């Protein structure tokens with residue numbers, strides 16, 4: 001049992017220095033905070049044009065999660 005929640009996107013545990021919280025769903029996800037870190041990001045961060053605040057979004061909310069290739073293409 002840990003206090004950290006698993007990544008909402010890939011389900012793996014998140015190291016404290018790689019944890020980000022999605023502004024949309026409030027779920028935790030992997031995000032590299034330094035350029036020398038390896039591994040994959042499970043979301044993205046950018047600066048809001050007007051608020052100049054950091055916006056975090058997980059891949060699920062960005063529609064990029066794509067764990068498996070779509071089968072049948074039938075929504």
Ligand SMILES: [Zn+2]
Nearest residue numbers: 007010030042
């Ligand atoms: Zn992840």
Ligand SMILES: [Zn+2]
Nearest residue numbers: 022025058061
């Ligand atoms: Zn999200």
